[in-house]
Amino acid sequence: MSANEGLKAKHVATAGPRVSWSKGTIFLLAVLAVAVLGIGIQAASDATLFAQITLNGLTLAGLYFIVASGFTLIFGLMRVVNMAHGSFYMLGGIIAFLVQERMLKPDPTSFDLPTATFGSFVLPLVIATFSVALLGLIIQQVFLRWNQGQELRQALITIAISIIVADQAVARFGGIAKEISVPIERSIELPIVGNYGTMRLVMLLVAVVVGLLLLGLITRTRFGMIVRAGVDDRQMVTALGIDIQKVFAVAFLLGAFLAGLAGVLGGSVNSVNKADDGKFLLISLVIVIVGGMGSLTGAAIGALLLGLIDSYSDVYLPDAITNYGVLLTFFLLVFVLAVRPYGLFGRPG
Amino acid sequence: MSTDKRRWKWLSAAFLAILIGVVAAACGGSDSETTTAAEDTAAADTAAADTAAAEDTAAAAGGETKIVMGFLSNCEGPFGPFWDATLAGYYTALVQYAGATPVDPADPKAGVTGAMVPGTDVPIELNTNYGCSDDKADKALAEAKRLVEQEGVNVLIGPLSGDEGIAVANYALTQPDVTFLNGISGAQDTTLKVQAPNFYRFFSDGAQWTAGLGAYAYNVLGWRTAVTIGDDYSFPYTQTAGFVSEFCSLGGTIEERIWPALGETDYSSYIAKLPKDVDGFFLDVGGTGTVQFVNQYTEVNGEDSLQGKVMGGAFISNPQIIAELGNKVKGVVAGSALPSDATTPEWEAYVAAIEAAFPDQTANAANIFLAGYYNNTVAAIKGLEAVAGNIDDAAAYHAALNGTEIETGVGPVTIDGNRNAVMDNFVVEVTDTGTKTLFVVPAVDQSFGGAFSTETPNPDRENPECVAGNPPPWAASITG
Incomplete structure (x- = not known):
């Protein structure tokens, strides 16, 4: 092949994605327009329902964001696909439930389930999130640190951990979903929406606070600067004499902490369910792929898209096909990968 | 390189040490309530060895073919929580009728030993590599x-x-010499449509469990319009089919049928979607989903909002589910194949049999998951007894099963021409102490008073259609 031909081939190679980019974008926009139009028509016919399910989507997105923000941090910075991230979520819920059960001592013969006080909600929350954070740190130090750069090996190790945790959870916790009791009124009257679950709103609020704090951490602190630099070029960061291992440890601790926190919040809204580990791992993966590795904004947008799609498809798809709502999530994934292979806010690492 | 190798050696050693530590902790940490997998396997091995020994010593009084009984249930997925209950039902039948002895009365997973065909010295070999589905x-x-x-x-x-159940019944068609007895799968098609001559269900199907509910809603609660919501697969289709067929036959209308995917955990949008202007709804969101649905529904609509507004299928009256939901399900009316408040001698004998085998499982007596496996295992043993343990001729064993009548907690149970049980059905109300039977619909068969046959469409998202007329024979007697 002559140099000229090689150059031509290069041109073709670069031109290829550009063409599919624009075609893909047009297609994506067309689909989006149809979806928005459809939802708009439905919304006009029943504003209360629309407001309710939009809020459902937003609050669910809040939960997804808390889980996925930790995942994206670990994935983007350390290139570790932490397959045990869903287990951290599940463990957060289980630990909080068990601690709360010890504190409230429900009478198994009575129908009156105990209600938590402020203390018997916050203490289990704190114990659960810190335990999970610590567990995350231990896993990173004991199993992953020594395999830095060996992505496959690390993924396999975390899969093994997730399987062990899942089996132990079934054996010791059982499979029935259990609700973490909350110390506040279960619902609150909102304009337009009507009665709405208070804890769901709290979850959204926590997600916003977590988002802002993380944003502050990433953009305003030295740690955040190293993380951002690490996401872009780890080798350069190491070459500059920064102890990247310490940063990795903190990132993993933080990621596990956030998953544990989400587990407790999810457990008080949607009950603690031992099958949540797989579900939330998948959700985190989709969000990070859609949003882009290591990007907080990407995680927020990804979570928002997923939460709203989940909510709208439950209601606005015809009854006969609501079961296929989950497919829409994967269509989203396919579209984003087609037009932005690194995710909406991702960059080649 | 050598440093690397040495490091890896140390790391491997450390990892191995941790692994051993974890396994040891897991084994040592077991208490009276939970046994570990290792212990289970050990116990199961002992049980298997005992059975094998018994088999060696026993003369082949039966036939050439040794009897190997297997167990298939769910140890994972939405119904994973009921694994122990299903095992308890299976083993209780073997203890009661086949002279077996529990290895550990506190744990059905540990198995039983010494199962023999009654009245013979033919051993029943119990395969302990359980079938675990999800x-x-x-x-x-x-x-x-x-x-x-x-x-x-x-x-x-x-x-x-x-x-x-549908999949296994279809598989049964390809294995004519093997005998399949259902556990507790409740889809109508399993027996009515697949028609495998070697697949038996000595328990009613999901539609039969709703007998009386439609008439109660229409005649007693005065519902005229309703919505159904259930998981999107064959069992809720069957349960919904029973309710819809009875409710519509009396003149009621179904405004909408909503089908969340099985495994959904956030039902909030489905709850928002439920029409407000209907008289009530039929709830058949199953397994762990029931807990999540009810929690999310009552969160928005109030603690006692289900009362009078919802009728439930098999899940909402399940003792394990009721224990998690407490007051939120009080007053809910549901269809059930079992009455937890019965005081009949048959019920007491059934409860006593569970207590004798696995005392901790007595609370699960009214749990259909236990009862379904119990009924079918009892039938398997009774059939074996009828052929004196000789299953060389599978057809003879099947013929024996066709004529088998079993004693259960709700009285004698027989099967119809589709090898599906004809059973009484109970309409129950959830109370402070469990469930209270409101009334009994006697001898409900799979045709549901003529509504279902091999010719009618399979129950699915849209079938059966809501058509007035030809109510089932029991409907007229259910009045306020």
């Missing part, structure tokens, strides 16, 4: 195939759930 038809089928084709099981008890 509510998915393909997994149940793979496990059934493993048990039959690799483990040599020729009497299989299971599976647990709707689609799994």
Whole structure:
């Protein structure tokens, strides 16, 4: 092949994605327009329902964001696909439930389930999130640190951990979903929406606070600067004499902490369910792929898209096909990968 | 390089040490309530060894073919929580009728020893490599195939759930010499449509469990319009079919049928979607989903909002589910194949049998998951007794099963021409102490008073259609 031909081939190679980019974008926009139009028509016919399910989507997105923000941090910075991230979520819920059960001592013969006080909600929350954070740190130090750069090996190790945790959870916790009791009124009257679950709103609020704090951490602190630099070029960061291992440890601790926190919040809204580990791992993966590795904004947008799609498809798809709502999530994934292979806010690492 | 190697050696050693530590902790940490997998396996091995020993010493009083009984249930997925209950039902029948002894009365997973065909010295070899499915038809089928084709099981008890039952019944068509007795899978098609001559269900199907509910809603509660909401697969289709057919036959209308995917955990948008201007709804969101649905529904609509507004299928009256939901389900009316408040001698004998085998499982007496496996295992043993343990001629064993009548907690149970049980059904109300039977619909068969036959469409998202007329025979007698 002559140099000229090689150059031509290069041109073709670069031109290829550009063409599919624009075609893909047009297609994506067309689909989006149809979806928005459809939802708009439905919304006009029943504003209360629309407001309710939009809020459902937003609050669910809040939960997804808390889980996925930790995942994206670990994935983007350390290139570790932490397959045990869903287990951290599940463990957060289980630990909080068990601690709360010890504190409230429900009478198994009575129908009156105990209600938590402020203390018997916050203490289990704190114990659960810190335990999970610590567990995350231990896993990173004991199993992953020594395999830095060996992505496959690390993924396999975390899969093994997730399987062990899942089996132990079934054996010791059982499979029935259990609700973490909350110390506040279960619902609150909102304009337009009507009665709405208070804890769901709290979850959204926590997600916003977590988002802002993380944003502050990433953009305003030295740690955040190293993380951002690490996401872009780890080798350069190491070459500059920064102890990247310490940063990795903190990132993993933080990621596990956030998953544990989400587990407790999810457990008080949607009950603690031992099958949540797989579900939330998948959700985190989709969000990070859609949003882009290591990007907080990407995680927020990804979570928002997923939460709203989940909510709208439950209601606005015809009854006969609501079961296929989950497919829409994967269509989203396919579209984003087609037009932005690194995710909406991702960059080649 | 050598440093690297040395480091890896140390790391491997450390990892091995941690692994051993974790396993040791897991084994040592077991208490009276939970036994570890290792212990289970050990116990199961002991049980298997004992059975094998018994088999060696016993003369082949039966036939040439040794009886190998297998067990298929769900240890994972939405119905994973009921694994112990299903095992307890299976083993209780063997303890009661086949003279077996529990290895550990506190734990059904530990198995039993010494099962023999009654009245003979023919051993029943119990395969303890249990079939473990997760509510998915393909997994149940793979496990059934493993048990039959690799483990040599020729009497299989299971599976647990709707689609799994249809898959296993279809598989039964390809294995005419193997006998399949359902666990507690409740899809109508399993027996009515598949028609495998070697697949038996000595328990009613999901539609039969709703007998009386439609008439109660229409005649007593005065409902005229309703909505149904259930998981999107064959068992809720069947349960909904029973309710819809009875309710519509009296003149009621179904405004909408909503089908969330099985495994959904956030039902909030489905709850928002439920029409407000209907008289009530039929709820058949199952397994762990019931807990989540009810919690999310009552969160928005109030603690006692289900009362008078919702009728439930099999899940909402399940003792394990009621224990998690407490007051939120008080007053809910549901259809059930079992009455937890019965005081009949048959019920007491059934409860006593569970207590004698596995005392901790007595609370699960009214749990259909236990009762379904119990009924079918009892039938398997009774059939074996009728052929004196000789299953060389599978057709003879099947003929014996066709004529078998079993004693259960709700009285004698027989099967119809589709090898499906004809059973009384109970309409119950959830109370402070469990469930209270409101009334009994006697001898409900699979045709549901003529509404279903091999010619009617399979229950699905849209079928049966809501058509007025020809109410089932029991409907007129259910009045306020």
